Amino acid sequence: MNFEAHHTDGLEACVVECWSCKGPASPRALFCSVCGAVQPPRPLDHFQRLGLMPSFDIDQGELERHYFGFQRRLHPDRFAAKSGKERLNSQQQAMALNESYETLKDPLKRAAYLLKLKGKKVDDADGATISDPMLLMEQMEAREALMEADSAEQVQAILARTESDIAYAVDDLSQAFQAGCLDGAAKLVLKMKYLLRLSDEARGRKARLMKGA
Amino acid sequence: MDRPTPLTITDAAAERVKALIAKRGKPTAGIRIGVRSKGCSGMSYTVEFADEKSPYDETVEDKGVTVYIDPKATMFILGTEMDYVEEQMKSGFVFRNPNEKGRCGCGESFHI
């Protein structure tokens, strides 16, 4: 399967050279086992980088524990007194960790990323076309309702509904991934993008209405 | 009285030096003892890996360890013994130096 091929990309099999002592280092190693120098980040996927199994259903607590654990060792603050190269490597490691963390902690980004890892394309939400007529209809109706709402209470009601729709979409995504239904998951990702945009707009409109009041 | 050898090395020190060179993971000729004229009382030792011998270095070989001594350092460490100590809180090499007369308050520099 495409995903498997990506996930075990042979990194374990080979050996790389430590930039500092030129000795052999594991490509997964964060520090050289010989000289202790911090290594530059290797091309790992976000799950590998944070030591998690690739899955939509991740334990947020575990994600944070791992993220904090890696940052404790790799953050540039730990290397303030070290050589320029080590400082640079630690900065890049921290950047890679931040990117992985930001991607995985957010259900929408995590789902989109997981689909990408599995080789599944998602329709671009920025494009004008929605190929799913049901989704199109729903979104047009919701938008119209938002435009017509002229009190903060009405907007709040739409916002609450949208937020609960988002929570349902997250549950649905989890089931779709568990069932291995990538087409379904891709559709849900797109739906979530629209729901999030709707909730953003509702929030903005609510703030404007409250300011005006 | 015999002129004392410039430097003697204890077993512990020799073993530790060999281990550190092995850990360094690249070709190493030995270690080099130098003196740097910075520090509170004017001078301080440096101990570094040596990739090669410098032309004027004095060479001491003892217990399988090669030590190069910077000519500027020779007179200061004449007759010292290099040892390795490991204690609860700290570890490192020591030079026991009968020539030494004054230390600065912090112990990191010396002068004669």
Place this chain on the structure above:
Amino acid sequence: MSDDLLFDIFEPGETPLPHADDEVAVGIDLGTTNSVVAISRSGKPEVLRDAKARTLIPSVVAYGLDGSVIVGEEARELILDRPHDVVSSIKRLMGRGIEDIKAVAGQLPFEVDGDASGMVRIKVAGRTLTPVEISADILRAVRAQAEQALGKKAPKAVITVPAYFDDAARTATKDAARLAGIEVLRLVNEPTAAALAYGLDQGAEGLYAVYDLGGGTFDVSLLRMEKGVFQVKATGGDAALGGDDIDHMIAEKFLHERSEADLNPGKVKQALMTARVAKECLTAREAGEWMLEFDGRTSRHALTRVELDAMIAPLVGRTMAICRQVLEDGGAAPSDVKGVVLVGGSTRVPAVRQAVADLFGAMPLANINPDEVVAVGAAQQAEALTVGSDTLLLDVTPLSLGLETMGGIVEKVIFRNTPIPTAMAQEFTTYQDGQTAMMIHVVQGERELVSQNRSLARFTLSGIPAMAAGAARIRVSFTVDADGLLTVSAREMTTGVESQVQVKPSYGLSEDEMANMLKDSMEHAKEDMAARLLAESKVDAKRNALAVKAALTHDGDLLSKEEWGLIDQALAKVDAACQGTDREAVLAASDALELATKPFAEKRMDRGIRKALAGVSMDNLEKRVGE
């Protein structure tokens, strides 16, 4: 355990300089109104005081026509006598361009050079200075206070900046430190530093908010504190909102009541000082009356707490709106917040405290001095960076960073509240056939249009091979480091042609300007240099005296009473000289001590050699030389 000096083996040429412990790293809160310096040793923070035991150094600089520079309380006292020579609140202009401040120039208590391009320049005492140079003068004084208090050199520091400072203001702060000869270990956001100090002191765990209303800036940060990790969830603020604005409101009211037509900097400064006194009085009292007296005319001005609260309600309301935004960005409700830490002198205003309590539904925490908590956190971070620590600060970008695209629209590349350090890239293409260059305009802010955001830098990527429109792939990379500083580079991807440009902020100083200022500061700062030389010679003299005292305790038996007496006298002279300010006296006393101890040194050497050659057992020898 022996006290032998232990050596490690280093890579060639990489042996660290000895006496690292003669140098300390401090934390500096470079504030709009006051600056504070602190140190942390073995986890114990301490705010450093001047000779009169004061911790707050007013961020006020008085320039003399003779080139002299006075900083702090003494400069503040000169504000009324020499209004044209004294600069205060310079932090509000850090990283600002002339266009930024034209709107507020009338309110500023100093004269701005209207002709300058790029960074703002201030006319003071016949000189034209940038905010960077003036901040550097403050930092030099702060550093001197630290070195005086510690008897050690303090060449490295963590310096705090408002979380909401943009890239230009951060760069300006770093440049000021460089000018003052201070190596910046890290720029740390003020609310984050405060949270660190508070969290470490109180062992706080959970979600906390830091509400920081200083003299000229407002910040609010939402942090999670957990087992030594301080993770900023969201931050927001206003880099031009603070206690100064309250002073301005009161001063305006007073001047209006006086019907003062002919305003000048002197009158404005006096009104501002009176306003400040009134504001501070009203934190404890319900009402009061103050006087303004100039041009031989005295006017009396009454103000009550209720009136003041009404006056500042819009200002407090703005901070509350920002707090709500930050809560939303952090995905938290007010009830999720376990506590609110108050920072900055302006949080003493009762209306501010009440508003914070109302929003978060709990009385805010102020059990660490709000004026000092930021410097304490900075000092703890300085120790963490130099000595090591188990705590970890994970901060975020306060403002989104983006590029100008067609039609003056901003395309965001890094969104606000992204954890730093971070790197993001976006691809762009050419819009004309054969286009070989592309203008890249970097902006910072949350708005849609370029004109509504802050312009950080413009540069041109040239050398793009001629291609059909849309064929080139230009990858623009944004990197924000742990100091929150941005670097932008651009590269054409299809052909592998690389063109990278490092960006300097539009309102920053060029390398040439920095070089000139560094040179000038060397030439002008003779006094400064003399002070440093004095401090250094004292450090050396004290160290020598310590070494002699140590030797006396171990080998004192070698001396006759007379010899010992002579050495004691010499030691006393060194101590006395170190109390004074005469460098020559310090050097002379130190030399005299060296002379007096010469026979002693020879005796010690004889004893050492005798013992060594007599084959004393190693243990004894170790005791002998190992002190």
